[in-house]
Each structure stands twice: as C-alpha cells, then as structure tokens.
Amino acid sequence: MKSYRKELWFEIPARRGFVNITRTVQECVSDSGVQEGLVLCNAMHITASVFINDDESGLHHDYEVWLEKLAPHAPVEQYRHNVGEDNADAHMKRQIMGREVVVAITDGLLDLGTWEQIFYGEFDGRRRKRVLVKIIGE
C-alpha cells in the first residue's frame, strides 16, 4: 500500500470565497503514483470546507446568499461563540457544506462525474489556512 500527504495553503482576501482545487488534487494523485485507491481532501480549519459541486458563478452566488440566510453573520452578538471573535456563523456554514470529501482514484485519475469539481470553501478568510490531501492505495 502506498500513502501520500500534502498540505495546500490558501489566503482568501475576503471573508468568504470558493476556489476550484480539482486540478491541484489531481496533481497530488499523479505525484502519489497511486492507480487504485482513495483520496481524502479535508479542511484543516473549522471555519472552512472542502466540497464537490458545480463550477458555475451563478450557483456560487446562490450558495453565498443561501448560507447567509441559514446562518447569518450579523448581528454577531446573537452567538455566544463571538466573544472576542466574530466567526460563529462560519462554523455553521461549514457544517452545511461539509469538512471533507473522499474521492475514488481509478487508473490514476480522480474518478469524478462529468460536472463534479472539488472546491475549497472559505467562510472566515483573510488569513492563511490549509487543506490536507491524503491518498492511500496501490
């Protein structure tokens, strides 16, 4: 069994944003030499997400509006977590979008459906944060 580990670093200039990391994760898979296996890709921070969905700017706008409706940022005083912090909503948004994805590797490639793209989802940005890519297989 082979294993592989890499950290990907991000610094999103705004509080929130989505970054397509599919190509970078595929590069990790290629570097690993794994032909058949699984790749785990997870946020290492608890106010960020790794998720799979469409690379379509209208949808990303819709997600932003929708997540803000389900877990509003303001007023920040509505959350007990926000003592010296203002990111409680980010901890909630990330639970809806998820911490991680597990993707199959087949013939050395990410085994994704036609429109599946892997995203880093940031909900409390403006600082350096990281994603873990861990691969096991043969």
Next chain:
Amino acid sequence: MKSYRKELWFEIPARRGFVNITRTVQECVSDSGVQEGLVLCNAMHITASVFINDDESGLHHDYEVWLEKLAPHAPVEQYRHNVGEDNADAHMKRQIMGREVVVAITDGLLDLGTWEQIFYGEFDGRRRKRVLVKIIGE
C-alpha cells in the same frame, strides 16, 4: 490490496425521490471479495446525494417537506443559477443531505448499525444518473 469499482444507474420518474440501495451495495462488497476495508458510495451528479438514514416513508415525507423549506424550488427566478435551468435548489438540498458515505467492511459485510440504510437521494430526476461504488481493502 484489492480494489473494485461499479456504477449504479438510476432514472427517477419524478423530480425528487429516495431509493434504498443497501442491498445493491452489499452485492458490490460481496463481488469485490474484500473482507476488511472501506466502501465509498457517492453520487456522480451534483444535484443528487448518497446518504444513510431510516427506511421509513413518514420520515422520507418529512425530509421532502423540510428540504423544500430550507431550499425552496420556487420561485426559480430567486436563484442566479437558474438561467436556462431550474435546479439550483437541488444543488442546495444535496449539500444538506451530503454527496457520499464511507462505510466500513467487516468480515465481508457492510458494517452498519441496526437501522442504517443507504439511500440514493434524487433532487433533479427524470433523467439517467449514476452512483459510484468504490471499494478498497483485503
């Protein structure tokens, strides 16, 4: 290490629906010959879900009502994604229910709790769509 891959195809006649795929996934596990390992089971489409919960029709009705409240289908114009499409809500419903499950394989069987059942969750049906089953182990 053994690996196994299979696509399961679905065509749900309505926009939304849930299909219990536990038995089919167990057949994949049996076919794979894996005794100890992990099975990844994921929607290959971004408006569908694979999730684990109860096989109880009242609950499925409750999920339908609840998801419609959290991410309403209509009016379709509320979503920027809906330009020539009407499925933005399906992209949201699927984030709540999740893209994938990872299930343990022990002694050649899906290692599930008493009431755990694996479902395909469709949120934009009436066309052929697929689920990936990927197994690794020994």
Next chain:
Amino acid sequence: MKSYRKELWFEIPARRGFVNITRTVQECVSDSGVQEGLVLCNAMHITASVFINDDESGLHHDYEVWLEKLAPHAPVEQYRHNVGEDNADAHMKRQIMGREVVVAITDGLLDLGTWEQIFYGEFDGRRRKRVLVKIIGE
C-alpha cells in the same frame, strides 16, 4: 494492509449533547498499529452524528440553538415520522451535522488541524448508542 475495528458506547443523559472523542479515537489509532492510513468514525445510529469542530462551549450552545431553529423538535405532530416516536427532528439535525468523519493517519497520529476535535453529537439520547471506529492502513 492492517485493519482495526472498535465500537465506542455512549449514554447521554439528556436528549441532546456533544462529547469530545478525539483522545479515544487516537487511542484506537495507536492500538491499531497503523502508521499511514485512514480512520472512519461514524455514528451507528440515525439520530446521532460524528463531526469535527471546535471544543468551545459557547459554540456548542450556538449549535444547539441553530439546529433547533433549522429543525425544531416541537410541535412533534408536524412530522409524519412521529407516530409512536418524537425524534423526527433528530434525523434532520444529524443530516446537517453529518454521519461520519474520515481522518488521515500520518506517522501513527490523527492528522488534524490545530483546532480540529472529533465529537459525538447526540440528538436523541437517554439510551445506549454506539460509534464505529474502523481503521485501514499500514
């Protein structure tokens, strides 16, 4: 390839509660002897969750309030599932928080970010319930 399986048992005295299980999962990893691999940690019940977030009591209070807003317990008659039961909301809360986490194992340790902690999330407690820890790797 090595594999390892353990059930963790819980009996939360209230309907809802969060328990930090990070140390226990690390003990499983150490027992397994796996240096490089993946650990799957999932609720074996469909009204409970395993998730990763912050070990901060203010945030846990915020989650409680937020989940109750998104999927209210009462009135119990609003859910068709609640025929002889009153836990339909728990099936929903668990979908938002998720069934499982998959965590990388690197050098024999859980490969977690600085603030990542693994929690058992109970939404229908006052009875014995269990979590599965399954490890594969080398």
